[in-house]
Amino acid sequence: MIETYPYTSGKCLINGEWREIEKTAKVINPAHTNEVVGEVALCSPELVSEAIDSAAAAFKGWSRSNIHDRAARMNEAAGELERIIEESVSLLVRENGKALVEAKIDLLRCVDVMRGSAQELLEWWEPEKYTGKQNVQVRRRPKGVTAVVTPWNSPMILTFKRVIPAVLTGNTVIVKPATNCPLTIMSFLKVVASYFPAGVINIVTGSGRVIGDILCSDSRVRTVAFVGSTETGKDIMRKSSSTLQKLYMELGGNDPAIVFEDANLDKEAIERLKMGVLRAAGQVCSAVKRIYVHESRYDELVEKMTKAFERVVVGDGIQPEVTMGPLNNEVQFNYVTELLERTSQSGANVVTAGIQLDPDTWNQGYFMLPSIVTGVQQDSEIVQAEQFGPVIPILPFSTVDEAVEMANDSRFGLRASVWTENEETAIEVADRLEAGAVFHNNHTIFKDLNLDFPGLKESGLSRETRHGSLELFADSYGFAD
Known part of the structure; x- marks a missing residue:
């Protein structure tokens, strides 16, 4: 060897x-x-x-x-x-x-x-x-x-x-x-x-x-x-x-996920959406960084995502029970921390959840519990920025046109996802989204590593x-x- x-x-x-x-x-x-x-x-x-x-x-x-x-x-x-x-x-x-x-x-x-x-x-x-x-x-x-x-x-x-x-x-x-x-x-x-x-x-x-x-x-x-x-x-x-x-x-990317009125929000779907947000502690260009959900399902999704975040075990990744490790470096840790502080000070509702595996050594690393942000607008910094951390803003929408307009309101266009039980709706919306790839009822990578699709815009x-x-x-x- x-x-x-x-x-x-x-x-x-x-x-x-x-x-x-x-x-x-x-x-x-x-x-x-x-x-x-x-x-x-x-x-x-x-x-x-x-x-x-x-x-x-x-x-x-x-x-x-x-x-x-x-x-x-x-x-x-x-x-x-x-x-x-x-x-x-x-x-x-x-x-x-x-x-x-x-x-x-x-x-x-x-x-x-x-x-x-x-x-x-x-x-x-x-x-x-x-x-x-x-x-x-x-x-x-x-x-x-x-x-x-x-x-x-x-x-x-x-x-x-x-x-x-x-x-x-x-x-x-x-x-x-x-x-x-x-x-x-x-x-x-x-x-x-x-x-x-x-x-x-x-x-x-x-x-x-x-x-x-x-x-x-x-x-x-x-x-x-x-x-x-x-x-x-x-x-x-x-x-x-x-x-x-x-x-x-x-x-860079600021990937939107659009959750429609007929979306299946069972345990498996919420797990896929959670992983789309928190994979590698959110430090992924193609991670979900904005969620738009139909107003009729807004409270339900926020509640289910919050409960999912509560089960996230944060700690040293070398420990097998850990499901999310620390942020990689001090610069990124400080950026996300300060972004959340500014968001909270602006009047938004920031709910932090999760489990600290080892509270005694928590401050020895760049650990951060995941956060869900509500009560923000489309032009809020937390929505427009590429957070690159375990943070997700959730916003309601009322019509398809509104959802598409908000999803496309970004200088980025890497990936996107559409959550609906109607495949025809998924394809129609995907055709309108400014993204290099769109996933249906998931937000991940292509399983076939030979496939690659470039991002649009910046x-x-x-x-x-x-x-x-x-x-x-x-x-x-x-x-x-």
Whole structure:
């Protein structure tokens, strides 16, 4: 078995070599902020440029490699990762804060992405032939050096859904994980990188602004895949414009859930809606962040959601009875805390519920009980903001048009959900919602990880894909006789 963590702590990966960096920052456990989980290297601009050199040099050979060899290497790496999942779960919990069950699912999905994308590559890469006035083939080729910049909230799956298809399509990558929780993703990528030639996968960590400026200004970097805030995404667009880099960005969200008069609000439905709000303590771009419910069901829904929140067990995610862990970092904890304080001071009704697993150590971590907010208006800050925490405002509506208008009243357009027993109504409303994907009687992710739909408005920049995002990292060109 390949040694992973703590081998990657305080290091970066350039041209197949793990470099020990003198300047580092601490990675802390959000459930016990006095516990240092490991260190993250603070790479210098020179090291970032060296990583680009490495990726550019490796691209010359890797871009011409056989797709069957790429797929075989990926499947072998997937098998190795599968063997270390159990021992890696606790590390992800300790640096990220997720509950054990959520953390393990994330790691398993990484393996699924590897195997699924490898199989998809063999089927999708073959040229498409068109006949007519002349014979034309649509052929594929890699774009070039690819920068992958990913966030702290879901570091594993969001990184793998970009790195894996980029490598499989013949690109070389430079990965920049978030400084708050880079250790598990680096440990996993250490395994993956060992199955590929040196320079195919490089990892740099440190200041997002310093590293981002270099990656966005170097003409050898042809694609930037970024997941994070809309503000940072706009900054990347400005900086990358001089070289017209191809951008693939998943940005912020303020997802609405619309609950109609005929909605089934039984125990299972309420559980699905609750999970749509509180998955990863609400720190998910595609989490439910606003609920609009028909006025005839308003009191019922508020009561049932409150009771569901009362059963949420908050504590250190490493404890098996915990259903919601802490927020990941101090900045996010302070933002959500202050947002709730301002909301309460404005006259809104904030009901906080849930169970503190360990009250004696509660103040040692970024713990927060979930809250339901009522008595707010559409233009309230709590409704318009992306809370990114265990908070949900619930507002009544009287007509379908009103519900759609309020749901679309946002600069974001990532995901949405429609809760009704009438599928025709669900589809009619979905057609009117400004969202990249709409779920019916649920608010989750696509079970088939090959599917991906971009957000609208300020929630993203890419195109829909049904091939594990392979299309986003390959150019298509026409070959005609």
